[in-house]
Amino acid sequence: MLEIQNLSVDYHGVHALRDVSIAVPDHGVAAVIGANGAGKSTLLRTLAGQTRQGGGSIKLDGEEIGTLRPHERLERGIVLCPEGRRLFPDMSVYDNIRIGAYRMRDARKYRQRLEFIYSIFPRIVERRRQIASSLSGGEQQMVAIARALISEPRILMLDEPTLGLAPKLILEVAKLVRTINAEGITVVMVEQNARLALKVSDYGFVLETGSLTLQGTSQELLSSQDVLSAYLGA
Ligand code: ATP
Numbered sequence: 174m175l176e177i178q179n180l181s182v183d184y185h186g187v188h189a190l191r192d193v194s195i196a197v198p199d200h201g202v203a204a205v206i207g208a209n210g211a212g213k214s215t216l217l218r219t220l221a222g223q224t225r226q227g228g229g230s231i232k233l234d235g236e237e238i239g240t241l242r243p244h245e246r247l248e249r250g251i252v253l254c255p256e257g258r259r260l261f262p263d264m265s266v267y268d269n270i271r272i273g274a275y276r277m278r279d280a281r282k283y284r285q286r287l288e289f290i291y292s293i294f295p296r297i298v299e300r301r302r303q304i305a306s307s308l309s310g311g312e313q314q315m316v317a318i319a320r321a322l323i324s325e326p327r328i329l330m331l332d333e334p335t336l337g338l339a340p341k342l343i344l345e346v347a348k349l350v351r352t353i354n355a356e357g358i359t360v361v362m363v364e365q366n367a368r369l370a371l372k373v374s375d376y377g378f379v380l381e382t383g384s385l386t387l388q389g390t391s392q393e394l395l396s397s398q399d400v401l402s403a404y405l406g407a
Contacts, residue, residue: 174198175220175328175359180229182215182383189215191383192229197328197376202350202360204370204391206404207380213363214256216380217330220361221253222246233328247276250327256336256363258317262306266297266316269305273320282325290319293352311342318349322358329353331362335369347373367404371395379404 175197182190190212197203205213218224220231222243231239238246252273260269270290277283291298294315300308305316314334321329331350335343343366350373354360364370370391371377377394379387387399394400 174232174234175361176230176232177216177220178230178232180216180219180231181227182212182219182224183227188383190219190380193380193383193385194229195378195385195388197359197361199359200354200357201376202354202362202374203376203378204367204374205361205363205378205380206365206367206370206400209365210382211380212383213380214332215383217253217332217361217363218255220246220330221251223253244276247324250325251330252321252324252326252328253330254317254321254332254334256332258313260305260313260316260320263304265302266305266308267301269316270297270301270319270323273323277324283323286323286325289356290322293349294319311338311345314338314342314346315349318353322353326358328359328361331360333363333365335364335366343369350374367400368395371400 177193177195180190180193193216205216207213215224219226222241226239230237233249238249274283296312297315297319305313334346347369350360350362362370371394374391377389377391378385379400
């Protein structure tokens with residue numbers, strides 16, 4: 174269980190997150206929705222240890238992890254697939270994926286993870302020797318997710334995985350989230366595409382200017398008047 178309590182983050186005195194409390198059960202899919210600048214990316218970066226928290230706590234199975242360094246959180250299986258993919262454009266697809274396993278010492282496990290990844294991304298197998306920048310935006314997104322998956326995450330955090338993708342690929346990402354979750358991986362996704370995020374998730378959280386204003390099952394949020402009018406264009 175991932176438990177975030179009263180989490181606050183300031184950027185030079187400006188509140189990016191204020192007293193945010195979120196609980197995500199093991200094997201769940203949580204969606205965090207909200208407008209531009211609401212603090213969604215800040216939340217994921219803070220969970221990954223890339224942004225310093227101002228206050229509050231982050232616990233994994235009751236253990237405080239908010240004080241751990243990013244690589245120690247990675248070792249506990251907390252893995253971030255960042256917004257904008259951040260691939261190395263001149264390196265091959267395979268090398269980009271391999272980077273995600275840089276702390277893995279067990280060669281057998283590495284091969285197993287690679288097989289798992291190739292089984293869910295058949296197009297990556299075909300393109301593994303190409304340089305990353307030669308792939309389409311959707312394919313690059315898949316490589317970024319593959320790089321995160323190879324490190325054997327327990328909690329996979331996806332920051333705007335559908336941003337800039339064509340509608341057909343957006344549906345593919347949605348299917349992928351379900352496939353990943355079926356492997357027992359907890360998913361926390363941040364999305365501007367609120368409808369999609371709530372459709373693939375079990376729990377939804379709404380962030381507004383750094384504060385959590387609404388939470389519930391995704392079904393509840395999909396039928397909430399506030400969510401409908403503010404985020405679902407109804
Ligand atoms: P977007 O979808 O636009 O990325 P978001 O909901 O992910 O939005 P954040 O990127 O977390 O929001 O930003 C939250 C607030 O913190 C915004 O006001 C943003 O301008 C500010 N912010 C984000 N990163 C920094 C930073 N490194 N330094 C200063 N302010 C920042």
